[in-house]
Amino acid sequence: MEVSEGFYHNVRAHFPYFQSNKKHPVFFENAGGSQVPAVVIDAISNYMRDSYVQLGAAYELSKEATKMLADTHSFLKIFMNAEVVGEVVLGPSTSQLVANLSASYAGILSPGDEIVVQEANHEANAGPWVKLAKRGGFSLKFWKINPQSFESSIDDLIKLLSPSTKIVAVTHVSNILGEILDLEKLVKVVKEEVGDRVRVVADGVAYAPHRAIDVMKWGVDWYVFSTYKVYGPHMSALFGTFDAFDEVKDEGPNHFFVPSSDFSYKFELGGASHEGSAGILALSHYLKALAAMKHRNTYTAIGFDRQVVEAAFAAITQLEQPLQHTLLGFLKSKPDVVIIGLSSSQARIRVPTISFVHKTKSSTEIVKHIEKAGIATRNGNMYAYRLVTALVEQGALFGNSIDDGVVRISMVHYNTPHEVSLLMDCLDKIL
Template identity: 30%
Template sequence: MSLTTLPVDSIRAHFPALRPSSQHKPYIFFDGPGGTQMAQQALDAMVNYISGGMANLHGMFGTSQATDELLEEGRRGMADFLNCQPQEVAFGQNMTSLAFAIARSLGGFIQPGDEILVTEIDHRANVDPWVTLAKDRGAVVKFIPVNPETFTLELNQLDKLLTTRTKLVAVSMSSNVTGTVTPVEDIIRRAKAVNALVVLDAVHAAPHLPIDFQALGADILFCSAYKFFGPHLGIAVVSAALFEQLPVYKLAPAPAHIPDKLETGTQNHEAIAGLLGALDFIQTLGTGATRKQRLRTAMEAIEKQEVEQALMLEEFLQNLPPVRLYRAPTDTRKTPTLAFTLDGVNSRDAAAWFADNYNMCIAHGHFYASTMADKLQVNELGGWLRIGLAPYNTPEEIELFKTALLAFIDIHYKP
């Protein structure tokens, strides 16, 4: 499916937040990296579960049995989306909570003097759980540096950073700020050569790129449903071989088998229903005989559309003197997430101006990629402005953003 045939108008019809309203001027949502709008299918699935009778698990009555099946179908859905095994999928409050829980469980795998490798480009949710683990166990933390000119990881230093003492490598598949897609295949291969566990943060990648967990060969992967048109729900994928060994903190009577043993307490059943609804929406953009095929081809179509749309913005922003665009070179794979600053202007003030004058949702700040923000010295003026595209964004919206930015420049940079 090509960009020219991807039906943007019909895509928008799936999103209640995009429908005209007499109550307020329509929003233009460029804040997808912080969370996309929810597809109607996700909303309907949540309401249907709630209105059809909510229940807890493992009962002898119909609503409980339906909830049991809902969780299993949720695992099967994510297995199709990420090409993993259903028993490798666990649900939780969010990626951060799941990462801290798994980090605590990995304590026995880390000994004093061992090394944990994280990166300067990552969201802190894929840094601090492992830094905390290292602190608790007396391990050493090393950082893969980000290149301040290309906004890519300096992987030429990886051979020096990886040693026989390296026990865990945590890296994002894509930056939630610059959109840089990390060549994780090479990192995984080199980490496995020293027998290190590999953790992938796919929270920003999952809405934009097709992902194949089995082909990648990582040990742990995280993503979040609210980044791909669903509700607030965290998802962890843990390879069965590691998952079976993972000594999780749990209540004594709770299940000890995978993946249930990681799911402490009662799960957010209605959110899992919404997750399935979001996957149903994504399927509508793909082709194929099975759900897995439709999800895969849909994500390929989404990436194709978004790459072309992002290029329109990238070329525009690169040619505006007051703008500094934080974007990797053209030969680097990227998501449609673009970060920039405006000379001498606080990003908070600029974001407020876009909201007040054009009803545009454009985020500002460090976006929890605080190590990179500190290194690039963007915090003095409120961090970055970040514009992120989703399949429901139109070329007309992009053109309106260009008009708005030119108007802002005209007002704030007059001679």
């Protein structure tokens, strides 16, 4: 589990936020949005300086810009392992992309159809489906959490399924609980119970910064994540299988004359941010650098492929694991602290998004204490409003309100053991 200090140092050298001449707080608010490597910043700046033109024209600069956007889609297909199974759409946020997707199903679903929504979802993948059910008169069921174990049991999900189930909306990792859902198993179970026409829509926002996305392996119909939480610009990406896109191809939100066969363009209303797309594409260089750091420059001379993605995220997991293990061990040693989520630090079942409450102190009080020590974090419901409401109503948060919520410490691979030590020293004084 031991990772050299030099490994962390080499990673942080890619991020301007961590330059020694800057007096920024220790950053443990990564689940809200990560820091960005210099290569992404430079790509956005260079595009706006040198290539800021419209797409699709005959002049050379427009051709280059058009190719850049196509290359960004190709990069994301490799990143998500989607090359042979589906298409990828770009958008401004996960919330917007899921809202557009749910609206597309308004003309597809029929009276009597059912939608199942996981209670532990971020509202981005809950609210649009709830609204769709209300407006369309479709049946809505919630896959509820166990407030004692903090689990969403697949057995409980099975009880909700029926031949009328058409949409199952889940979160791959809760942005509060940190638990990794066995998405491959879930998809298999849902398809076996209902049939191939049911669509599983997975929110991967809290998963994507920590583990390699593999939509082909999981068999999921729709998968969405936010690039600004994965070291990129404030955008998002939605994968859909060819069958899933084909089902809604005539319902895409873009203009009526955009061919429905062009899935990406049909669902990119007004077009994707060009400069943002240039930044997303530049993430390929950072991932190659990460892979090379772990494997002693093996990946520096080759092109970007799936092997690079998997090597980069193996490095990410290796860097994160000591941080997760140490902080969870510290919190478990405090008798008045309750970890909201799994207390295990196994990389197979959780990521280092760690939430907790105190039996007598409010989450707001604890976070103010942390911030005074120069550490950035937060408390609240983190837009997992339905989840936190359920935990408050069941007494799992010891009287905390929905807005007070939980204390969330969200770490990623560029955080360090030293930063975790600073946090624990700070928490020791209040917990």
